[in-house]
Amino acid sequence: MVGGCKGVEIIPSVDIEGGICVKRIRGKPGTGIRIGEPRQIALRWASEGASRIHVVDLDGASIGRPTNFKVIADIVKTVKVPVQVGGGLRILEDFIRYIEAGVDRVVVGTVAYDKPELVEYLANVIGGRKIILALDSSGGMLKIRGWSAFTDVDILSYARRFDHMGLAGFLYTCIDLEGTLGGVDTHTVRMLVENLNTPIIYAGGVSSLTDLIELRDLGVSAVILGRALYEGTIDFKEALKLCV
Numbered sequence: 001m002v003g004g005c006k007g008v009e010i011i012p013s014v015d016i017e018g019g020i021c022v023k024r025i026r027g028k029p030g031t032g033i034r035i036g037e038p039r040q041i042a043l044r045w046a047s048e049g050a051s052r053i054h055v056v057d058l059d060g061a062s063i064g065r066p067t068n069f070k071v072i073a074d075i076v077k078t079v080k081v082p083v084q085v086g087g088g089l090r091i092l093e094d095f096i097r098y099i100e101a102g103v104d105r106v107v108v109g110t111v112a113y114d115k116p117e118l119v120e121y122l123a124n125v126i127g128g129r130k131i132i133l134a135l136d137s138s139g140g141m142l143k144i145r146g147w148s149a150f151t152d153v154d155i156l157s158y159a160r161r162f163d164h165m166g167l168a169g170f171l172y173t174c175i176d177l178e179g180t181l182g183g184v185d186t187h188t189v190r191m192l193v194e195n196l197n198t199p200i201i202y203a204g205g206v207s208s209l210t211d212l213i214e215l216r217d218l219g220v221s222a223v224i225l226g227r228a229l230y231e232g233t234i235d236f237k238e239a240l241k242l243c244v
Contacts (some may be wrong), residue, residue: 008215009052009222010239011084012045012229013203014038014075016068017058023227024058025179027147032179035230038068039075045229046079049240052104053083054224060088061146064110069097076102084132086171087146090114092122099126105168109134110144113151116161128166132201135159138175140188147175155188159196169199169221177205179227184211186218193219207233209242 014021017029021038025031035041042053055075059067066072066088076083085098086107095106108131112119123131135155136143142151142158151158159170172192174185182205192200199221206212207228215223228234 008212008220010050010212010236011052011054011201011222011224012042012050012236013054013056013224013226014042014045015056015058015226016071016087019068019071022058023179023230025227026175027058027178029058029062032227033230038071039078042075042079042083045236046081048236050081050236052081052222053079055083055085057085057087058146061086061109062088062148064088064090064145066094066098069101072098072103073101086132086134092118092125095122095126099130105130105132107132107134107171109136110146112162113142113144113153113158119162120165123165123167129168131165131167132169132171133159133162133167133198135170135172135192136175137172137188143175156191156195159192159198163196163198165198167198169201170196171201171203171224174202174204178203180205181207181227181231181233183207184215186214189215189218189220209234209239212239212242 016038021035021041023032057068082104084105085103090111137155142153142155201222202220203224
């Protein structure tokens with residue numbers, strides 16, 4: 001199965017800051033590595049067998065509105081695989097704009113916390129299978145506004161509010177591990193998989209094929225890979241071979 005691991009999809013991440021593909025550590029500006037031109041990076045992963053590309057507008061996430069739309073639209077036009085996009089999407093018009101530009105799925109983050117009714121409305125407009133709900137967490141608690149603000153809500157209770165909507169997935173990002181190559185949060189993944197009906201997508205700390213196998217065995221539907229691919233601790237083609 002191209003891009004999948006016994007039903008688990010392996011998704012490369014293209015994070016965009018100032019028009020450049022980067023990879024931050026724990027989402028902090030100025031950390032991590034600069035990689036290159038986003039469209040070329042996305043083309044690389046598509047040519048190596050990716051079934052989907054995950055694109056994040058880091059600038060948009062910080063200021064609360066899309067700022068790299070043209071760059072992302074160029075990626076969508078160029079690559080021949082589905083693209084999912086998150087970062088700064090907080091009003092209905094921006095979600096619709098991305099869908100009309102050809103984006104396959106949109107990631108709903110802060111707006112779901114602020115206006116949960118908008119998620120249900122959006123699901124009725126574009127379909128639940130076009131929506132991924134972000135579960136961005138540090139210490140088990142939900143963070144919003146580009147990971148800059150804590151809430152007093154644990155992510156399982158939060159996810160349950162949306163579990164009936166038929167969404168494409170819940171994207172659980174372990175902020176404490178994101179970009180660190182420090183391994184995966186198996187405890188929280190197990191809790192989410194066992195208690196929710198919506199598919200779980202995982203991101204944060206993945207550094208080895210062993211981590212991928214562990215996540216597969218826990219029952220996640222997809223894994224998003226970033227720094228492990230860019231620094232070579234996971235070979236993408238080898239990951240796909242493992243997942244046959």
